Amino acid sequence: MSSVRPPRARRLPLSGVLRVNRPSEIWFKPALSVVVATAPPNLTLLALDRLDLAMYTMAGSLCALYAHNRPYAARAGVLARVVLGMVGGLAVALVTASLTANAAVLVTVGALLAAAQKALCDVSRIGPPANVIFTFVTSAALFVPQGLAQVPGHLAASAVAGLWAWLVCMAPGLARPHGPERRATAQALNAVAAHIEAAHPERPGARTAATTAVHTAWQTLLSAGARTEPRRALEALLVRAEVALAAPADADPGRLRAWARELRGTGRLPRAAAPAEAADELLDVECRRAGGRAPLWSRLGPLTPIAVRTAVGCALAGYASLAIGVGRPYWALVTAASLYQANLTLTWNRGVQRVVGNLAGLSAFAALVPLAHLGPAALVLCCLALSFGAEALISRNYWLGTICVTPMALLVTEFVRLENPGELITDRLLDTLVGVLVGFLAAVAVTNRRAGDRVEHDLAAVERAREHTVRIAADPNAAPGALGAARRALAGALVELRATSDAAAGEWWQRARPSERVTHAEQAGHRTLAATVRRHGFQASEGARA
DSSP: OOSSBOOOOOOOOOTTTTOOOOOOTTTHHHHHHHHHHHHHHHHHHHHTTOGGGHHHHHHHHGGGGSOTTSOHHHHHHHHHHHHHHHHHHHHHHHHHHHHOOOHHHHHHHHHHHHHHHHHHHHHHTOOTTTHHHHHHHHHHHHTSOOOGGGHHHHHHHHHHHHHHHHHHHHGGGGTOTTHHHHHHHHHHHHHHHHHHHSSOTTSHHHHHHHHHHHHHHHHHHHTSSSOOHHHHHHHHHHHHHHHHHHOGGGOOHHHHHHHHHHHSTTSOOOOOOOOGGGTTGGGGHHHHHHOOOOOGGGGSGGGHHHHHHHHHHHHHHHHHHHHTTOSOHHHHHHHHHHHOOSSHHHHHHHHHHHHHHHHHHHHHHHHHHHHHTTOHHHHHHHHHHHHHHHHHHHTTOHHHHHHHHHHHHHHHGGGTSOOOHHHHHHHHHHHHHHHHHHHHHHHHHSOOTHHHHHHHHHHHHHHHHHHHHHHHHHOTTOOTTHHHHHHHHHHHHHHHHHHHHHHHHTSSSOOOBOHHHHHHHHHHHHHHHHHHHSGGGHHHHHHHHO
């Protein structure tokens, strides 16, 4: 039987694109954080009668949307880099705007910035809202008339607001210092319990969510800083989750869910001693903390096609908007930038969601305009309410969030001066349609042939990790903790393989995909993971399957 599946044209779906999902468990955290980060700067500017500077302070305030899943030790560094990246991108935009008023040049610079922001956010895995906020801020700033002498003051306002956003996002750590780690561990326990209760737990696809959740929880703990006693207790719970994942027939999903419930809030951590066969598992944690990751720049290569897509699509959308005479071509640019996901199918989904959400958002703007035009204070309060609504809804589905994002973006333009609502609605409608149409056509034209290469690379990584795990398990002289380190490396490789395989499956015009090899590698990898939980039975299990 052939080990590859011939390429074929994929149908672009419509069913399920607008389905409303369950909200994120922590939807209220970014929603509240962005309000608390935005309100003091905006209200201060309102008191000083300088709302014309709100765009610059909002650039820093919007940094509060990031890193809410990270442990506080890691969050501090991630948020600092987000603020620096935001201020740096804003600096490029403002200096460019001060040097030229040529709209075509501004669109070109905006497209290049969008591509760079997309690549850096993807390679660093910064998480939602990823590159879209950066691109929204820098693209809008490109079309604000500037003088070079004004740039330092505007950047200072953004930096101060960014520092406040950093403090807002770090403040919950004072009351619940282990909150992100507890939450990640609870999610892993619940995911394993759901896997055990699944109708077909033996299928690799059924294991994906549980394996990914456990792997994510380990990564969260490994980035959490010092290995304190509470984190040791969480590590022991994760080992129990791994044992249950390896031997679902012997596990009690009710007990796993009970532990997960106990992790909520700030109560005492449940004490679950690691089983005897996993006594050495926790010894590898300190070694794994010391291990480094591959340099950022070495991971950019596979993302080149997506970056090129973003640059081409954003530039063409901006040029098309200029050609039809829209006064704010950066809206089309931002629309195109917001489309690009891991593959063409997901990009199509995002395009449909963007159009539906923006149309509904324009209706919401028309309804809100009379209230917002009552005065500057009403304008500020409307924007705060919309920012909360956007984050409260966007985890249910992207289109729901854009119902609030669209009127908020339109109202922000009125901080400088009130505009004709009819003209704003018309321009935004045209730019949405142009951005989605041109952006998607650019995604079709710029194929991502590297997606298949990435699958081959990750297949080889899984096979190497599995062979290494087999050797360690068979070596009676292996160092304590070595088997746990090898097993978790294999789990991480399996998670990466599934993600890249899914991305390649949704891509346009691919080479033949090694789908059977992927399935076999996943099955063999999961069998190895299961066998290594009980080291004393590993060699016999592998020998029986050889």
